[in-house]
Amino acid sequence: MQAWTFTTGFGFGNLALQDRPTPRPGPGELLLEMRAASLNYRDLVVLRGQHGRAVQPPLIPLSDGVGVVTDTGPGVTGIAPGDRVCPAFFQNWDGGDPPADLDSGRLGGPLDGVLATHRVFPAAGVVPVPDHLTDAEAATLPCAGLTAWSALMAAPPVRPGETVLILGTGGVALMAVLLAKAAGAAVIVTTSSPDKAARIAALGADYVVDRGATPDWAAEVRAATGGVDRVLELGGAATLPDAIRCTRTGGQVILIGNVTGNRAELFLPAILTRQLTLRSVTVGSKQGFAAMARAIAQHGLRPVVGRVYPFTEAPEAFRAMEAQAVFGNICIGIGTGRTA
Ligand SMILES: NC(=O)c1ccc[n+]([C@@H]2O[C@H](COP(=O)([O-])OP(=O)(O)OC[C@H]3O[C@@H](n4cnc5c(N)ncnc54)[C@H](OP(=O)(O)O)[C@@H]3O)[C@@H](O)[C@H]2O)c1
Numbered sequence: 394m395q396a397w398t399f400t401t402g403f404g405f406g407n408l409a410l411q412d413r414p415t416p417r418p419g420p421g422e423l424l425l426e427m428r429a430a431s432l433n434y435r436d437l438v439v440l441r442g443q444h445g446r447a448v449q450p451p452l453i454p455l456s457d458g459v460g461v462v463t464d465t466g467p468g469v470t471g472i473a474p475g476d477r478v479c480p481a482f483f484q485n486w487d488g489g490d491p492p493a494d495l496d497s498g499r500l501g502g503p504l505d506g507v508l509a510t511h512r513v514f515p516a517a518g519v520v521p522v523p524d525h526l527t528d529a530e531a532a533t534l535p536c537a538g539l540t541a542w543s544a545l546m547a548a549p550p551v552r553p554g555e556t557v558l559i560l561g562t563g564g565v566a567l568m569a570v571l572l573a574k575a576a577g578a579a580v581i582v583t584t585s586s587p588d589k590a591a592r593i594a595a596l597g598a599d600y601v602v603d604r605g606a607t608p609d610w611a612a613e614v615r616a617a618t619g620g621v622d623r624v625l626e627l628g629g630a631a632t633l634p635d636a637i638r639c640t641r642t643g644g645q646v647i648l649i650g651n652v653t654g655n656r657a658e659l660f661l662p663a664i665l666t667r668q669l670t671l672r673s674v675t676v677g678s679k680q681g682f683a684a685m686a687r688a689i690a691q692h693g694l695r696p697v698v699g700r701v702y703p704f705t706e707a708p709e710a711f712r713a714m715e716a717q718a719v720f721g722n723i724c725i726g727i728g729t730g731r732t733a
Pocket of ligand 1: 432433434435536537540560561562563564565566583584585586589627628631632648649650651652653674675676677717
């Protein structure tokens with residue numbers, strides 16, 4: 394088998410394609426022949442060595458991927474060779490409240506990730522994916538897809554007729570547009586260019602604000618809606634105050650991302666006097682993944698894949714993620730994976 398590995402450090406200079414013996418599944422485990430992987434913003438943070446002390450080389454990167462079961466160890470039931478599954482982002486979160494040691498169960502750091510031709514996982518750590526998806530589409534679900542699902546469906550779930558504001562058009566945001574529309578919500582999206590605005594409108598967004606042309610995008614959202622019911626706050630420090638401004642009294646701000654930085658300055662009366670709920674989301678559990686997979690199958694949803702790189706060109710996929718030049722998820726085809 395082959396695996397991309399951060400060898401003795403992080404950064405492109407330490408990312409190498411290694412030959413390794415193909416692992417064999419032990420009791421309760423299964424062997425996956427990987428078919429595709431997908432990148433998230435977090436994978437860039439890992440590449441830059443900025444993910445904190447718990448994430449250390451040697452490490453196989455990337456949390457999001459899909460594979461086909463080719464072998465099972467003793468004691469595995471309910472899953473068999475030929476099944477197509479995604480390893481869960483949090484290997485240690487079945488459902489309900491997250492465990493106290495949640496961070497120790499993440500794929501792509503601290504646990505080895507999916508950028509390999511073969512990987513062994515506990516059978517309890519994988520979730521079946523909808524048949525209608527290509528391998529590349531399915532590979533986007535463990536982190537990007539499930540984060541969008543959790544932001545919309547964790548209690549209280551979004552209801553038909555609600556207005557949801559989604560910041561940006563990254564992997565989480567695009568899946569959130571699809572899921573929010575399927576749930577019957579009105580969807581508003583901010584983005585950075587007319588080209589992306591046209592694409593997100595074609596995907597079903599009801600109202601798009603080009604934040605490049607409209608720096609005070611919050612005023613425009615407020616004027617158009619009177620205040621949204623829910624914001625998926627992906628921007629971080631620079632966008633959180635405006636996200637709060639856009640939200641109706643009694644509405645929810647779901648804290649997800651920090652692409653613009655970590656230290657936000659908030660005017661507390663704008664929160665304290667308006668009965669707002671600020672809550673964070675951290676991807677989601679295996680039960681959440683299974684529920685999302687059912688909804689995706691029911692509605693025939695297809696995650697947006699922007700570009701697929703061959704396995705041997707994985708570093709180019711990281712470079713494309715850094716450049717933020719691709720609309721849609723950046724994926725990597727592995728082996729015989731069906732990516733189109
Ligand atoms: N809490 C969790 O569980 C969780 C899970 C997944 C991701 N995240 C976080 O969520 C964020 C997005 O992740 P991702 O993987 O979807 O990232 P991504 O695919 O790299 O997309 C990032 C998007 O952010 C938008 N953006 C950039 N600068 C912005 C700004 N100044 N204001 C508003 N939007 C801006 C861009 O969209 P436009 O050009 O269209 O504006 C860009 O496409 C990251 O911070 C990531 O760490 C958190």
